Amino acid sequence: MNIKGKIINDPVYGFIKFPEKELLQIINHPWFQRLRNIKQMGMAQLVYPGAVHTRFHHSLGACHLMGKALDELKAKGLEISKEEYLSARIAILLHDIGHAPFSHALENTLIEGISHEEISKLIMQKLNAEMGGLLTDAIEIFNSSYPKHYLHQLVSSQLDVDRMDYLNRDSFYTGVSEGVIGYDRILQMLTVNDGALMVEEKGVHSVEKFIIARRLMYWQVYLHKTVLSAEILLINILKRAKELAKQGQKLFATPALSYFLYNKCDRGNFVSNPELLSLYCELDDNDIMTSIKVWQKHEDTILSELCRMVAERRLYKVVLSTSSLEKQYLAAKNKIQQEYNINDDIIDYYISTGVASNNTYNVNDERIQIAMKNGHVSDISEIDNPVVHQALAKSVHKNYLCYVEEFI
Numbered sequence: 001m002n003i004k005g006k007i008i009n010d011p012v013y014g015f016i017k018f019p020e021k022e023l024l025q026i027i028n029h030p031w032f033q034r035l036r037n038i039k040q041m042g043m044a045q046l047v048y049p050g051a052v053h054t055r056f057h058h059s060l061g062a063c064h065l066m067g068k069a070l071d072e073l074k075a076k077g078l079e080i081s082k083e084e085y086l087s088a089r090i091a092i093l094l095h096d097i098g099h100a101p102f103s104h105a106l107e108n109t110l111i112e113g114i115s116h117e118e119i120s121k122l123i124m125q126k127l128n129a130e131m132g133g134l135l136t137d138a139i140e141i142f143n144s145s146y147p148k149h150y151l152h153q154l155v156s157s158q159l160d161v162d163r164m165d166y167l168n169r170d171s172f173y174t175g176v177s178e179g180v181i182g183y184d185r186i187l188q189m190l191t192v193n194d195g196a197l198m199v200e201e202k203g204v205h206s207v208e209k210f211i212i213a214r215r216l217m218y219w220q221v222y223l224h225k226t227v228l229s230a231e232i233l234l235i236n237i238l239k240r241a242k243e244l245a246k247q248g249q250k251l252f253a254t255p256a257l258s259y260f261l262y263n264k265c266d267r268g269n270f271v272s273n274p275e276l277l278s279l280y281c282e283l284d285d286n287d288i289m290t291s292i293k294v295w296q297k298h299e300d301t302i303l304s305e306l307c308r309m310v311a312e313r314r315l316y317k318v319v320l321s322t323s324s325l326e327k328q329y330l331a332a333k334n335k336i337q338q339e340y341n342i343n344d345d346i347i348d349y350y351i352s353t354g355v356a357s358n359n360t361y362n363v364n365d366e367r368i369q370i371a372m373k374n375g376h377v378s379d380i381s382e383i384d385n386p387v388v389h390q391a392l393a394k395s396v397h398k399n400y401l402c403y404v405e406e407f408i
Helices: 021-027 030-037 055-075 082-093 116-130 136-143 149-155 161-174 183-188 201-222 225-246 255-262 267-272 274-280 285-295 301-311 326-340 386-391
Strands: 006-010 014-018 190-193 196-200 317-321 351-358 369-371 377-379 396-403
Touching (some): 014 021, 014 055, 021 030, 030 055, 055 082, 055 161, 055 183, 055 190, 082 136, 082 149, 116 267, 136 149, 149 161, 149 196, 161 183, 161 201, 183 201, 190 369, 196 201, 201 369, 225 255, 225 285, 225 301, 225 317, 225 396, 255 285, 267 274, 326 351, 326 396
Parallel strands (some): 196 369
Antiparallel strands (some): 190 196, 369 377
């Protein structure tokens, strides 16, 4: 098949080019097209109505930024072959292909004990077999086993093109301006020293803004208490549906969703049974939302009420606090159980507690390194800037109490 290059009009970057026929072959594959129907930000649209963009948008945008990053490095004299350029673009294009419906919201709900990154790798391996080894180097870059480590850092690190795109894109679609970063400035300041990706010293302030923007976006958008509420509600719906399926009750569902409801799926049997991968790649947000619409009239009162809560946007109420909420939780739980005669085995559908956390910059992970003008290399956390030092503090943990408002 003779596939010509394409130019796509992206709302964030304008016209972006995909001249490589290999990329278009992957983009046209049904498993990649599935990403059109998986929302980038899960249930966040219930808080930010504009947040309806998809993993498809994000993957194309990240691939575009990868090209710009590689072009900058080549312009600075770095030797990057045509094959490496293509493989790095493929690696970032497919980095999110393993996401479950509603992105992170349902990770480990349909299949226990396996991350979307590992599923992405399994999908890439299957596509590689289909496409005659086209993805071999891309898989090595994705796995961090390719000799040029900086290529992996561009795909997955604390300053990768994945984060650059989703911060800009999520900010654009939510209207939350705090997430806007100078991605173009950061890309221009990238360099490679001893095989490691670094940022030139004059790009320090752009990196600092990137880190602060990520912190602000997490607490203002990604871990917003109402977004958290909606995602817990969605998880509880699937949890209840699986419980009913285990009891042998009949549930409406698409064939793919039905399999994951009625069969125990964990990392072990998912990896050992290649057929499950094809079934998984039939799932998207539509499978879940169609079922939720139908389950509103299911005879199980818990399932039907939870589904109506989503349809009518009557979400759980959430209290966030850095202090312990255990006393409030126990008091509210006892009140609900006494007044409504609810058993321990179903109380979690009405009230629950947990911890939301955000680690903006992990000093124990692969650090963001700054190539100083004097020839030294410094970690971004060692740069003298009190504002950033505060933002780079240890991860923030907030306890949450989640409950049905009518019961308290």
